[in-house]
Amino acid sequence: xxxxxxxxxxxxxxxxxxxxxxxxxxxxxxxxxxxxxxxxxxxxxxxxxxxxxxxxxxxxxxxxxxxxxxxxxxxxxxxxxxxxxxxxxxxxxxxxxxxxxxxxxxxxxxxxxxxxxxxxxxxx
Amino acid sequence: xxxxxxxxxxxxxxxxxxxxxxxxxxxxxxxxxxxxxxxxxxxxxxxxxxxxxxxxxxxxxxxxxxxxxxxxxxxxxxxxxxxxxxxxxxxxxxxxxxxxxxxxxxxxxxxxxxxxxxxxxxxxx
Numbered sequence: 047x048x049x050x051x052x053x054x055x056x057x058x059x060x061x062x063x064x065x066x067x068x069x070x071x072x073x074x075x076x077x078x079x080x081x082x083x084x085x086x087x088x089x090x091x092x093x094x095x096x097x098x099x100x101x102x103x104x105x106x107x108x109x110x111x112x113x114x115x116x117x118x119x120x121x122x123x124x125x126x127x128x129x130x131x132x133x134x135x136x137x138x139x140x141x142x143x144x145x146x147x148x149x150x151x152x153x154x155x156x157x158x159x160x161x162x163x164x165x166x167x168x169x170x
Numbered sequence: 171x172x173x174x175x176x177x178x179x180x181x182x183x184x185x186x187x188x189x190x191x192x193x194x195x196x197x198x199x200x201x202x203x204x205x206x207x208x209x210x211x212x213x214x215x216x217x218x219x220x221x222x223x224x225x226x227x228x229x230x231x232x233x234x235x236x237x238x239x240x241x242x243x244x245x246x247x248x249x250x251x252x253x254x255x256x257x258x259x260x261x262x263x264x265x266x267x268x269x270x271x272x273x274x275x276x277x278x279x280x281x282x283x284x285x286x287x288x289x290x291x292x293x294x295x
Binding site: 078079080081082083084085086087088090091092097099112113114115116117144145148151152154155156158159160162163 | 196197198199200201202203204205206207208209210211212222232235236237238239240267268271272274275277278279281282285286289
């Protein structure tokens with residue numbers, strides 16, 4: 047899977063707060079379809095992690111089972127979800143960070159899009 | 171900050187996407203959100219030229235209509251062009267769905283940071 051390029055978002059701390067200010071509209075004003083979809087992606091994680099930056103193993107199990115059970119086979123098989131969690135855990139801390147979670151969302155959105163359109167993007 | 175991705179997608183091979191939505195279970199809000207991202211992308215991608223990818227013009231239209239809040243806050247008039255350049259990692263002048271997902275990921279990260287800041291502010295009060 048390709049590395050997501052987010053260089054259009056400033057990464058140093060000063061500018062990051064500016065970006066966060068900017069994006070506050072996504073969370074706190076009335077969003078349209080796409081903005082509310084992004085909001086859902088973010089709040090689903092935050093609700094599961096109680097606002098923390100990481101999700102522990104059992105929290106991840108619950109999230110997958112409750113929120114992704116319609117998209118993924120084996121979502122209710124603990125060993126399979128654990129295996130997937132280890133695949134996502136690039137920094138090997140045993141937890142699922144928000145970015146690791148987004149990797150999964152990105153992967154699923156791609157698969158779903160491919161299955162809908164019948165195309166397969168060149169997986170590099 | 172970089173978004174690391176799983177290079178060994180092998181573990182995911184066990185989880186083929188299935189359209190279980192035909193079954194009795196209602197899709198979750200998260201699943202509906204993913205569907206709506208796909209719908210938005212294809213609605214604009216089919217406007218002109220190559221279907222299934224966004225041209226520069228289609229990306230501009232998408233951002234102007236669907237991310238108006240975000241775009242309005244970008245003071246740089248060349249913002250869309252810059253974003254296009256960043257997203258188009260294979261350099262074909264088009265944004266495919268996988269490249270579009272990077273935009274969603276980037277916005278989600280900014281959104282999450284905003285939330286954390288908001289919570290910190292609330293905590294101080």
